Amino acid sequence: MRLTSLEERQREQRLVxxxxxxxAIIVLLGLLLLSLRLLHLQVDRHEHFTVLSKDNRVKIQPVPPARGLIFDAKGILLADNHPTFSLEITLEKVEDLAATIDELAQLVPIDANDRARFERLKRQRMRFQGVPIRLNLTPKEMARFAVNGHRFPGVDVRAELVRTYPLVEATAHVLGYVGRINEREMTQIDTSNYAGTHFIGKGGLEKAHEDVLHGRVGYQQVEVNARGRILRTLESTPPTPGQDVFLYLDMTLQRVAIDALGERRGAVVAIDPRNGGVLAMVSKPSYDPNLFVEGITQADYNALLHSPDKPLFDRAARGQYPPGSTVKPFVALGGLASGFTTARKTVFCSGSFSLPGQSHRFRCWRKGGHGTVNLERAIVESCDVYFYSLANQMGIDRLHGFLSQFGFGMRTGIDVAGELTGLLPSREWKQRVRRQSWYPGETLIVGIGQGSFLATPLQLAAATATMANRGYFIQPRLARASRFPGATKETPFPLVSHRVEVSDPHYWDSVISAMTQVVESPRGTAKRIRTPEYRIAGKTGTSQVFTIGQKQTYHESKISERMRDHALFIAFAPVEDPRIAVAVLVENGGHGGSDAAPVARRVMDAYLGGSTLIETPGATDADHESDGD
Amino acid sequence: MATKDISSRLDENADMTQRGLLRRIHLDALLLVALLALCGFGLLVVYSAGDQDIIIVERQLTRLILAFGLMAAVAQVPPHLLRRWSFALYLFGVVMLIAVLLFGDVGKGAQRWLDLGIVRFQPSELLKLAVPMTVAWLLSERPLPPRLPWILLAVMLTLIPVLLIAKQPDLGTALLVVSAGVLVLFIAGLSWWTILGLGLTVSAIAPLAWLIMHDYQRARVLTFLNPESDPLGTGYHIIQSQIAIGSGGISGKGWLNGTQSHLEFLPERHTDFIFAVIGEEFGFAGILVLLALYFFIILRGLMITAHAHDRYGRLLAGGLTLVFFVYVFVNTGMVTGLLPVVGVPLPLISYGGTSMVTLLIGFGMIMSVETHKKKART
Known part of the structure; x- marks a missing residue:
């Protein structure tokens, strides 16, 4: 190197x-190219990337409203929201579901029931909605998951308010219950309003007042990180909570009705005739609605479903029974209103009735006959022949038209989902359903509330309240008013009503007076519930059981009990100023007077402040004399 | 020396007056100030990108102090000593690379580390210095420009460690090492025809490279060509970094206010993708300042190259300076979507020790070339 010449060295230096x-020029060009690229990204497309950046970090999240609570008439809490923590799996985010569940099971206990429920709910879930694998996590389990949570993408702890029904069986049929929203329900609801909500009313009041109880969904704009974890809330529209619902239902009365029925299967419906408010509505036996909220196990469900006592069946609003003699006051009123009978007109009861020119004998329940009976005696002693004759004269069309006004054959419109219509037979109905013309003989059977005629205990109570109101029909209601939590202003639910018009108001007096004699007369079929404390108007009834088990004669003891007639009783009190109307059904109870009427008396006592009826064990034969046909 | 050109004379005058003290301890004031400014800015960005974790900043600061110390130490070593040790260092490095392939630790799916018991050592970093030193040493034996046999020898000496590094596989370092060798050749005055020939050869070999690439390397090239094809996989880095930069606009979202960076949308945001954080928080204006700083450092390196008094010093300073630019361009090109994703940090800004130490040692050598001029003359 040192040997190179000076010239060479200068040449080299110039070269370098x-x-x-x-x-330097290449570097400058490179940096210029880079700057142009950055100019493009940061200036030309700045807007575009700003939007993308916002999209990235800002997510809109639904905030589900808290479901409204339900209170009875005295402020007792019937449906509550209980905060719980559950472990949820979002299926779309999990690759190997089975492995994930197995690994989770090593962290928190997951038993066969949990797995079964998971499988069941999995089939009903909405897309991208978590399915709970474990409910009611303990704080310890939550901590254990929190430490290991990062190993389980797609598995989250969710805090949510879960519905509980503190009074358990006592309100099961009335309130219904909420459960997880399934695919079918998804098609029927406003999905945006239910974004974030997991539960929906599945039956009873919960379903009927779903819109009021649910509220409106809120939204929050949250800033999330790349893993979807929420860091902070930017903006929020709070949800409108569901409104609390206040019922007419009085738990004191409800309990009295439950106790009065005891171990018997049956239903009690009590209505305040002044406003249509349902004071008590009982169906026995009952079930625990809390089992259904998070999804009932198959074993529990099967036990309920296959029980011969049918605890899931709401006898009050869905039980359709021939109303029997309880329709007689209404038929009588129809006879008066249409002029086919008067309070004085008499009919001779020989024990049976035949249509002119026909040999078939329609029997009165009393084989020997009642002799000469007028309208009052016909009701008090429940004479069938009188009503055969009256029904025959009125004809099915008039009978159907009049009884419809009391709500027979149609839904009362009560705020309990799933109410059934019963059946008030008519010419049109028979043609439509059975493709047959109407026979005059059938009119007679309708006149005593048997045959195809079906009514629910609720319909009977509503019709009784209408009678007590002298024609003022008010659609029965469980819910009195709703109120936003924390607010003071209540929004009453509207009254829906119509009037049953008769040409002379005295017709009401005649029928009500006869109904009063049912209880007060020594010959009355419900005389055993007479009380000096207030006056009761009532009517007994018996509905015949059409059992399919007639061939199964081997299980005689068991079947014979189930084949006994259902006992019915309708009543209202006090007669002068009715404040309560009651319908009682006791399945296979035998006699309306002895079995159903005392239940009604105990409910009325509780409501009107009467002393509780003491059942007399040594009842005489006369006491047991009751209606039939 | 009467033949000394004017600028050198001016330089020397300046040395004697303004930069006398620093010059005496063999540091170049202009480079030092620019490097300190760059590293200081880097600390600010690391603090923001590292979620304002002061521990990360402390660690980075410790490394910086160590690296600047090493830089100052290396600057004391006169170029002729560096030259003498060049080939030995190269041989040592190659042996270490072979050792890594045989016994190395696997980190992030690649064998790069050699565990020496006390420290974990990454031999490929050593080659970033050893290769330009060796090529400079080789070419300084003969007058410039080099003749073909020497060129081929230099290319061979470069490719041996490059292939070993590529096999680890570490595409980013391989790229930097190969460019170090080639850039020394360029500074040495490689004729334009030879450069063209080399360029054509490389483009002919490129399809062969595709065949020996690892799957992840191919995926990187493919996503570079079309990042949207896999927005949640390999394309995620590119898309997210462009969103970060683009949303920064002209003035940026402000220091510590980058949403992309802080919300973890941006992967490797305090290491390889830290440039996107700068783009997001400081905007186009901030990036221009940064690029100007880089340009100043490179320009100063090239000035030192042009004014160096011996062949080895020229070649080494020029090669190291241009490798520094390759660092800058490959990283920013990758983050802005101009180039495929290659694991190259943003020099002197990105969090992490090894590359910073290597780079500053390199600047120590450049300073040595500049500050030992007198000694070389006497």
């Missing part, structure tokens, strides 16, 4: 210097 300058 030139290369350095060329390099």
């Amino acid at each position: 210097a030139t290369r350095a300058i060329v390099s």
Whole structure:
């Protein structure tokens, strides 16, 4: 190197210097290219990337409203929200579901029931909605998951308010219950309002007042990181909570009705005739609605479903029974209103009735007959022949038209989902359903509330309240008013009503007076519930059981009990100023007077402040004399 | 020396007056100030990108102090000593690379580390210095420009460690090492025809490279060509970094206010993708300042190259300076979507020790070339 000449060294230095300058130019061009690229990204497309950046970090999240609570008439809490923590799996985010569950099971106990429920709910879930694998995590389990949570993408702890029914069986049929929203329900609801909500009313009041109880969903704009974890809330529209619902239902009365029925299967419906408010609505036996909220196990469900006592069946609003003699006051009123009978007109009861020119004998329940009966005696002693004759004269069309006004054959419109219509037979109905013309003989059977005629205990109570109101029909209601939590202003639910018009108001007096004699007369079929404390108007009834088990004569003891007639009783009190109307059904109870009426008496006593009826064990034969046909 | 050109004379005058003290301890004031400014800015960005974790900043600061110390130490070593040790260092490095392939630790799916018991050592970093030193040493034996046999020898000496590094596989370092060798050749005055020939050869070999690439390397090239094809996989880095930069606009979202960076949308945001954080938080204006700083450092390196008094010093300073630019361009090109994703940090800004130490040692050598001029003359 040192041997190179000076000239060579200068040439070399120039060469390197030139290369350095060329390099500097290349570097400058490179940096210029970079700057142009950045100009493009940061200036030209700035808007575009700003939007993308916002999209990235800002997510809209639904905030589900808290479901409204339900209170009875005295403020007792019937449906509550209980905060719980559950472990949820979002299926769309999990690759190997089975392995994930197995690994989770090593962290928190997951038993066969949990897995079964998971499988069941998995089939009903909405897309991208978590399915709970474990409910009611303990704080310890939550901590254990929190430490290991990062190993389980797609598995989250969710805090949510879960519905509980503190009074358990006592309100099961009335309130219904909420459960997880399934695919079918998804098609029927406003999905945006239910974004974030997991539960929906599945039956009873919970379903009927779903819109009021649910509230409106809120939204929050949250900033999330790349893993979807929420860092902070940017903006929020709070949800409108569901409104609390206040019922007419009085738990004191409800309990009295439950106790009065005891171990018997049956239903009690008590209505305040002044406003249509349902004071008590009982169906026995009952079940625990809390089992259904998070999804009932198959074993529990099967036990309920296959029980011969049908605890899931709401006898009050869905039980359809021939109303029997309880319709007689209404038929009588129809006879008066249409002029086919008067309070004085009499009919001779020989024990049976035949249509002119026909040999078939329609029997009165009393084989020997009642002799000459007028309208009052016909009701008090429940004479079938009188009503055969009256129904025959009125004809099915008039009978159907009049009884419809009391709500027979149609839904009362009560705020309990799933109410059934019963059946008030008519010419049109028979043609439509059976493709047969109407026979006059059938009119007679309708006149005594048997045959195809079906009514629910609720319909009977509503019709009784209408009678007590002298024609003022008010649609029965469980819910009195709703109120936003924390607010003071209540929003009453509207009254829906119509009037049953009769040409002479005295017709009401005649029928009500006869119904009063049912309880007060020594010959009355419900005389055993007479009380000096207030006056009761009532009517007994018996509905015949059409059992399919007639051939199964082997299980005689068991079947014979189930084949006994259902006992019915309708009543209202006090007669002068009715404040309560009651319908009682006791399945296979035998006689309305002896079995159903005392239940009604105990409910009325509780409501009107009467002394509780003491059941007389040594009841005489006369006491047991009751209606039939 | 009467033949000394004017600028050198001016330089020397300046040395004697303004930069006398620093010059005496063999540091170049202009480079030092620019490097300190760059590293200081880097600390600010690391603090923001590292979620304002002061521990990360402390660690980076410790490394910086160590690296600047090493830089100052290396600057004391006169170029002729560096030259003498060049080939030995190269041989040592190659042996270490072979050792890594045989016994190395696997980290992030690649064998790069050699565990020496006390420290974990990454031999490929050593080659970033050893290769330009060796090529400079080789070419300084003969007058410039080099003749073909020497060129081929230099290319061979470069490719041996490059292939070993590529096999680890570490595409980014391989790229930097190969460019170090080639850039020394360029500074040495490689004729334009030879450069063209080399360029054509490389483009002919490129399809062969595709065949020996690992799957992840191919995926990187493919996603570079079309990042949207796999937005949640390999394309995620590119898309997210472009969103970060683009949303920064002209003035940026402000220091510590980058949403992309802080919300973890941006992967490797305090290491390889830290440039996107700068783009997001400081905007186009901030990036221009950064690029100007880089340009100043490179320009100063090239000035030192042009004014160096011996062949080895020229070649080494020029090669190291241009490798520094390759660092800058490959990283920013990758983050802005101009180039495929290659694991190259943003020099002197990115969090992490090894590359910073290597780079500053390199600047120590450049300073040595500049500050030992007198000694070389006497």
